[in-house]
Amino acid sequence: MATLEKQHSQSGPAQSQSKSWLPIPEPVKKLFDSFPVVTYPAQQLPAGCPRNEKLPTLWIFTKGDGLDANGRELMSFNPSCLKWQTYLRLSSLPYRAVPSSNHSSPSGALPFLIAPENSETIPSNKLMQWIKKHGNPPEEDLEDPEIKALLALVETKLRDAWLYTLYLTPVFWSLTQDLYTSTSSSLARLYLSHELQQAARQELANTRPLLAHSLLTAPLSYTASYSSSIAPSATGATSPAEEIYADLESALQALETILGDDNWFHGADRPGYFDAAVFGYVELMGMEGLRETRLGEVVAGCRGLQRWREGVRGRAGW
Amino acid sequence: MASTLRNDEDVFDRLASAIDPVVTSEREKAVQERVRAQYEKAQKRLSELIDSNSTLPVTISDIRIHGIKKTREGFLQSVFKEALSAEKQADYTLKTALEALQKTTDKLHRFGIFHPTINMYLDRGDAPGVISADLSVSERGRLMLNTGTEIGNAEGGGYLNGTIRNVFGGAETLYASASSATSTADIGSRARSAYEVTFATPLFANPDTVADIGAFSSTRSNHHVSSHEEASKGVKAGLKFLSKCGNHELNYNGVWRQVTNLSADASTSVRADAGDSVKSSITHTFTRDYRDSTLLPTSGYLLKNSTEIAGFGPLGGDVAFVKNEAEVQHAIQLNHGMSFTAGLRAGVMCPLPLGFGENQQAPKASRINDRFFLGGATDIRGFRENGLGPRDGNDSVGGDLYVAGGASMFIPLPRLGAQSPFRFQAFVNGGRLVGMQSTGEKGDVKTSLLDAVREIGIGYPSMAAGVGLVYAHPVARFELNFALPVVKREEEKGRKGLQFGVGINFL
Known part of the structure; x- marks a missing residue:
């Protein structure tokens, strides 16, 4: 709906008039457009919401807040999550691990990644592509039949x-x-x-x-x-x-x-x-x-x- | 029968032949007439008797009740105990004794197990100054089933309710319901389903003191406002009672909630709160409602306060907070059937340490399913549902602190007048919903709370004004308004133009 609204307000007056089921007279439209009279800047999200994230976040199964007593990242106890954690590290891609559950994931399974720049959600089946684009993964021929079989x-x-x-x-x-x-x-x-x-x-x-x-x-x-x-x-x-x-x-x-x-x-x-x-x-x-x-x-x-x-x-x- | 009988055959003939309806109705009329006359006479005599003897000291020897089938004897004795107590008996005059009996029948009414016609007959006892009362009641049916369809705020669905009254003969109620609704409103689809079983019983044979216990399971789609679905399963136990100040409700709730089934474009904030959490909480609600009508009040006031404590100390669960919500509303009658209503609501929630002793955990930031939401046709008109407060992308994420206020002028429609349930209204309403900026580990909860209070005071609240039509149907209030947001925050979702609202509790 938000995107619809945006499109609507971006489209020219002629177009919006043709779309509307009732032609709005120009003075009324002007009056409408003058509301709201005062608009303040957006307010801050509550403390529980992740904000101002600079690093890609990898959402995984992990214990507690995902850090050990010394503040170092813990290994996930889930093989698939640990695989991607390790692969990001091997590809020299800095990231932050976020404790999570399957309910959070767009695919219904962890891990997934949220890119910092546009908050895009990357499920695990698109992770490889994303890592290739943003990191420095080792050269590998994963299409090789022997490797595929293994x-x-x-x-x-x-x-x-x-x-x-x-x-x-x-x-x-x-x-x-x-x-x-x-x-x-x-x-x-x-x-x-x-x-x-x-x-x-x-x-x-x-x-x-x-x-x-x-x-x-x-x-x-x-x-x-x-x-x-x-x-x-x-x-x-x-x-x-x-x-x-x-x-x-x-x-x-x-x-x-x-x-x-x-x-x-x-x-x-x-x-x-x-x-x-x-x-x-x-x-x-x-x-x-x-x-x-x-x-x-x-x-x-x-x-x-x-x-x-x-x-x-x-x-x-x- | 007036006519004389000639022989046996004739009797059967007469019985077999259809009775002349005119004769019957005349006969009935005459009987009714006579009964009414007698009744009026009796009433007159009774009131004369009472008037002339109102200060006469009396005692009530006993109260007999007729028409009882399922109700327990002991239960009824407890109901009558107050009127028959030795203490009271000592001070009874005829007038106060009758008042006490009247109070007793009122009490019987309020249990909801009898049909509304409870007749009371008085009898003179053996000794002078002694009266006895005979009550005749008829018990309502035990089982009540209801099925139907509901049409709500752009959603439709069905429900099935079953009630067993007077389960153990002490006005206990067993209630079970199942309902579901689906629809495609203008903003995405929403669906909900709910199942509930509740057992309620009056305590101390007092219809105003009711204890209940129950279990429920529900799913509710919040996709249209914050890209997720919430499934809850839980148990509850409650106690309702009256005090001099008003109605009280004390409730325990143990709910397992699951924020799940997120939309593909759900925001990071919603993803962070997805998953399981258990809330174990105690809530106290106080209501003092002196309004002449809840749906369209024209005079009187409402005071309401609700306090919830979750997860603190032995309560356990996964979330810990204290939450307080208060509401006041005042209605004033004006000339020409006009009336003015003003209302104010405010709420605050503050994280608490979870658990106790060695395992106590530092206060944690609130979750999306515990926070407050604001905006929509039933609270702040001129904004979309949950349109106020912090947003992450398309999702409203709620806040920890809010204030909302509104004022409406109601004017009767010409021709229909003040007696009709229709009104023209002009309103202004607005509010603020803000989130606490830090909690637990780093920030001090108190500082964070004070900062949030300060934030509410910055600038004008988000506001909208408009006019519209109000229809107070006996079940719910319907409103069709034209509203324009006057002040808003950038991310907030205003709604210019027409807005339709159905609800019970309007600001």
Whole structure:
């Protein structure tokens, strides 16, 4: 409506008269235009509203205000958010992290970025383009079929194991619930927890149609150990957990082999998007609260990836 | 029957044949006439009796009630207790005793469980100076269902209400409702839906002291004013009571709110406040309404104050603030059926530390779903809905402090006169809505609040003036005005020309 109004007032008198359903006589129009008699400058936004932002803001899942005790930015606990955080750093683009939730995002998922100059909102699927335009990202051929296939591997096998461990094992109650529910009310948290677990279950069932039945029908675990929380499916010999963790192991093995003795993936001279994408998972799989789980144990065993992870941390300034 | 019977056959013939309607109606008329005469005579005798004996000391031996089906005996005894108390009995004269009985029937009325005709008969007791009362009532139906459609401010929808009266025989009410509305108004689409269940019961058999408890769930689209939708689920508990000064309402609310489903072009301010928050608050509302009509007052005044404390101390939740809103309105009757109404509203909200003890958190800046909004056909005419105050892009983000005032002159329309619900009005109204500039970590809340008060005083308030037609329908007031904004802030959204308003509470 605001834009409509602007167009209207900008258009010439002849045009506005033809648009109007009742021709307004010139003196009446003049009278109208003289109102309001006094116009003061716009007033300041309330304190809770972000204003005068000089840096691009990256809206992510993060703890508290997103800063540690020393005022340094915290890593997001969400692999996708951490990927973009890291990639912005690797592309030498200064930004500010804003704690947020999926409700804020134009796409319904974090992260997204708001550009400082025009407050334009950039969802994650347009971020790469934006970073290329404004930053200095490393040269990479992301259209290369091999790299594409590997990225798909990360986004399925690593992601499935991550989702499974965080949402469908007791880790959910010891870790995930606190990370992803922002309210302090226990009733609201319980409701949200149920929603989160259901969503994760559905997500996993979609990527693994053969396991869908056992994933969707199994009761959600509250106390059972993570490896046996979902029973073997009736048709196959392996349980969803077994299959998901076996896939994780082989995927990590493949990544180790491809990395070899190089500093960065694909022998690049500086870490890029691919490194950031793998880093998002590998870094977080070793986080506090996950080390004792199978996920943490598997990833800790990958020596090559651990060496590479330290390298990326250093480059990204974490 | 006047005619004599000849034989049995004849009786059946006569019964079978249609009764002459003229005869019947004449007969009825005669009966009615006689009843009326008797009644008038009785009334006359009663009033003579009362007049001549008004100072006669009496006692009420008992109050009997007829026509009770569901209402509990104990409940009724509590209702009558006051009139029958030994203390009062000692001082009764015939006049005051009748007044006490009248008060009791009024009380019965106000529970809303009886049909409005409650008859009272007096009887002389065994001893001299002793009276007893017989009340005859009929209970209203237990279940009431309502469905219908509503047409509001450019929106339409339907509702379904159900009420169970007198649930446990003590004038308790169980109320459930579901409503939804959708429409495409001139400024984008809006939709809302609401579900509610409430159980209310009078306390101490007093219709003016009511406790209620309930749960609700609603979604409301604010896309047209600030690019988001708010979904709430919550529980509430309340207590209504009267004092010498006016009506009081004490409420607890625990609400989980979700600011979600943002528009694609939502501003950064709205995005920053999106997500979940729980408000746990206690509100006290005081109302003293001495106006002759709430929709179109011509005399009397209204005082209203509402204080809400959220999240402080043991209340918990995610937001902590104290919020106060006050309203005064005064109506003056003038000559020739004209009247003048002036009103003033003001509100302030101030962040508080959340929680208590070691976990206490510093005061946080207010959120969009807690702030005040101002502007629109029912509060400040000549501005768009929520058109006043700070804006971020297309979104009005609300403020922490506001003042709004208005004055209207009402003139009866020629031919229709002052008795009709139509008026011509001329009005001036205006206000300010400002945000506190810093809270919590860096700024001191007090300084920030004082700065906001100072800001309100800078320059003229945003104002508009106009003329229009007012129609006070029994349910709501309708206004069609022509208004022009006179003073405004750059970002504020004025509305030049015609504006239509429907509401109950106008400035």
